[in-house]
Amino acid sequence: MTGLLLRRIASLVLTLLAVSALIFLVMDVLPGDPAAIMLGTSATPETLEALRRELGLDQPLVLRYLSWLAGVATGDLGMSYTYGVPVAGLIAERLVVTLPLAFLAILLSVAIAIPLGVASAARRNSVVDTAVGFLSQMFIAVPGFWVGLLLVLVFSVSFGWVPSGGFPGWQAGVLPALGALVLPAIALALPQAGVLTRVTRSAVIEVMNEDFVRTARAKGLPRRKALWRHAVPNALVPVVTILGLQFTFLIAGAVLVENVFNLPGLGRLALQALSQRDIIVMQDVVLFFAALVIVMNFLVDLSYLALDPRLRGRT
Amino acid sequence: MTQPLLRIENLAISIDRPDGARQPIVTDISLTLEAGETLGIVGESGSGKSLLALAVMGLLPPVARPTGRILLEGRDLLAMDDETLCSVRGRRVGLIFQEPLTALNPAMTVGDQIAEGMVIQDGLSWRAARREAITLLDRVRMPEAARLSRSYPHALSGGQRQRVGIAIALAMKPALMIADEPTTALDVTVQAEVLDILDDLTRDAGMALILVSHDLGVIARMCARTLVLYAGRRLEEGLTRDVLTMPLNPYTRGLLRAVPRRQPQDGRLQTIPGTVPSFAALPPGCVFSDRCPERIDACHAAEPRWTYPVPGRGVRCIRAPGEAMP
Ligand SMILES: Nc1ncnc2c1ncn2[C@@H]1O[C@H](COP(=O)(O)OP(=O)(O)OP(=O)(O)O)[C@@H](O)[C@H]1O
Ligand code: SF4
Ligand SMILES: [Mg+2]
Numbered sequence: 001m002t003g004l005l006l007r008r009i010a011s012l013v014l015t016l017l018a019v020s021a022l023i024f025l026v027m028d029v030l031p032g033d034p035a036a037i038m039l040g041t042s043a044t045p046e047t048l049e050a051l052r053r054e055l056g057l058d059q060p061l062v063l064r065y066l067s068w069l070a071g072v073a074t075g076d077l078g079m080s081y082t083y084g085v086p087v088a089g090l091i092a093e094r095l096v097v098t099l100p101l102a103f104l105a106i107l108l109s110v111a112i113a114i115p116l117g118v119a120s121a122a123r124r125n126s127v128v129d130t131a132v133g134f135l136s137q138m139f140i141a142v143p144g145f146w147v148g149l150l151l152v153l154v155f156s157v158s159f160g161w162v163p164s165g166g167f168p169g170w171q172a173g174v175l176p177a178l179g180a181l182v183l184p185a186i187a188l189a190l191p192q193a194g195v196l197t198r199v200t201r202s203a204v205i206e207v208m209n210e211d212f213v214r215t216a217r218a219k220g221l222p223r224r225k226a227l228w229r230h231a232v233p234n235a236l237v238p239v240v241t242i243l244g245l246q247f248t249f250l251i252a253g254a255v256l257v258e259n260v261f262n263l264p265g266l267g268r269l270a271l272q273a274l275s276q277r278d279i280i281v282m283q284d285v286v287l288f289f290a291a292l293v294i295v296m297n298f299l300v301d302l303s304y305l306a307l308d309p310r311l312r313g314r315t
Numbered sequence: 316m317t318q319p320l321l322r323i324e325n326l327a328i329s330i331d332r333p334d335g336a337r338q339p340i341v342t343d344i345s346l347t348l349e350a351g352e353t354l355g356i357v358g359e360s361g362s363g364k365s366l367l368a369l370a371v372m373g374l375l376p377p378v379a380r381p382t383g384r385i386l387l388e389g390r391d392l393l394a395m396d397d398e399t400l401c402s403v404r405g406r407r408v409g410l411i412f413q414e415p416l417t418a419l420n421p422a423m424t425v426g427d428q429i430a431e432g433m434v435i436q437d438g439l440s441w442r443a444a445r446r447e448a449i450t451l452l453d454r455v456r457m458p459e460a461a462r463l464s465r466s467y468p469h470a471l472s473g474g475q476r477q478r479v480g481i482a483i484a485l486a487m488k489p490a491l492m493i494a495d496e497p498t499t500a501l502d503v504t505v506q507a508e509v510l511d512i513l514d515d516l517t518r519d520a521g522m523a524l525i526l527v528s529h530d531l532g533v534i535a536r537m538c539a540r541t542l543v544l545y546a547g548r549r550l551e552e553g554l555t556r557d558v559l560t561m562p563l564n565p566y567t568r569g570l571l572r573a574v575p576r577r578q579p580q581d582g583r584l585q586t587i588p589g590t591v592p593s594f595a596a597l598p599p600g601c602v603f604s605d606r607c608p609e610r611i612d613a614c615h616a617a618e619p620r621w622t623y624p625v626p627g628r629g630v631r632c633i634r635a636p637g638e639a640m641p
Binding site for chain 1: 372374397398401402403404405406409410412414417418419420421422423428431432435436467469480483484486487
């Protein structure tokens, strides 16, 4: 099993390396000279050249890539061209918004999808099943940012329960901060929940026909207990797989939703950096997103070991 | 007369077909079983043995429609709501499944699967129930019971899994144990051992046993009484000794000729010619008439009645000896 873990970690590192090279290449071919954008239209060719040299932009591509990589490996992500501060600090500042937002969204989508999916599987072809099917279809079909706008209209503009956007910061207290994240998290979670509900339903329906569920019933377990104790745990592997795959969409969705709700998160940072050609920030943020997705998939693989004992003890 | 442990009266089971029609499968089953008695049910694949076993567990699939009465200790299982049935399942009647591989939950330790019923039904603590599970594993002759109780089904051999299946069914000391082809999926050498364990345990605990099998040899070894099933009908019933030495129905005689013996009379086994007809296309009259070597024209006229030629002996065949009082 340790052999398996080591192999997985090695492949994780290799993937990250490949991704970093790809990101660097794409950023390099992107049009727009950072030095020109920083100095504005009035800059002379001499000052431009000086700034380029200062930023290291006159070096060959491979050297620039390697020095970026070496920096990342030692925790030095470089200085932002536009903010003039270390990118590491910028990311850390934004992370306290984006991570809780993503975590809340995952939590919400699981909390919605598992009960709905199981209920709909347990009462197949009933009114409940039809209603859940309709609901999950809606969740999937309607874009998250539109749901976000709708939620803002209802809960902040009409009811005034939560702010319509912005983030007070965690120093303002946990509740106000969470309050600011609830609507964006719902907007992010609903499309995910729609897909997850369907996956849960079909996985549970398949497992419910297994012999061991009948064994559980033969012990005298009521239907509910047989369902939750025996069918659901064995249906979780496909659910977790989809959850891992959706994480990428969750990150992409976060970029949109943070802009709709005016949240100072990583997504906003990425978009601002893009519009200002702050290439170093973009590189770092995109690499960070990629690392997040890769690590998430690693965790999903690890969770299989917890969910399916048959995979343990093998290498 | 005291109340029998199990009394099945005119049980019939039909299946809802996808096209909406109802297909009768099991027809006209009546039998009684006293406490501690052993009954073997023999029949070819598809004769309705598993449906019968599941009906006595109250675990028929939703498409199955039973009629008649299944009285367990005087209470009709077919008239019970699911909550009441749950208190009967496991505690009064236990079931051992045919496939030890798929009958166990792959994501739960075998010890917990044995302990679970005792916790949920009898209110034992998990600690006490797990200890009891180890004792049960010992009783089904599991080597290293304490260690293996913490392992998952995939780590066990087929024979060991079936021992776990027996331990699960045994856990709440039911008065009636139903074993649906408990050894069909096992190697021959393991088969004998598992049957041995089952025999010992039910005998020690004074449990009644219904053993379902397509193998008359297994039933001859384990059961005092035998019921022969064909196309959902009982064709013959009686003490196993009598049924084997003096079969009254041609189908039973055919089954007997197909049992391997140490010294085969002519060196090879005979099989019953033909195959079991589908339920949608049964022959007119006697259901066995299309394969019966002793068929006469009258066999096609009407389905023969269930008769009692000798007390304690039942048969369905127009050529069987005349009826006596049951
Ligand atoms: N869930 C079901 N849906 C549809 N038909 C069924 C179902 N269960 C049983 N049947 C039908 O009922 C008949 C009897 O099935 P049953 O499983 O009781 O046979 P069996 O005697 O146990 O056979 P085997 O020796 O193969 O286990 C079969 O012909 C089958 O087509
Ligand atoms: S009734 Fe006729 S066909 Fe049926 S078993 Fe008896 S002899 Fe054979
Ligand atoms: Mg069967």
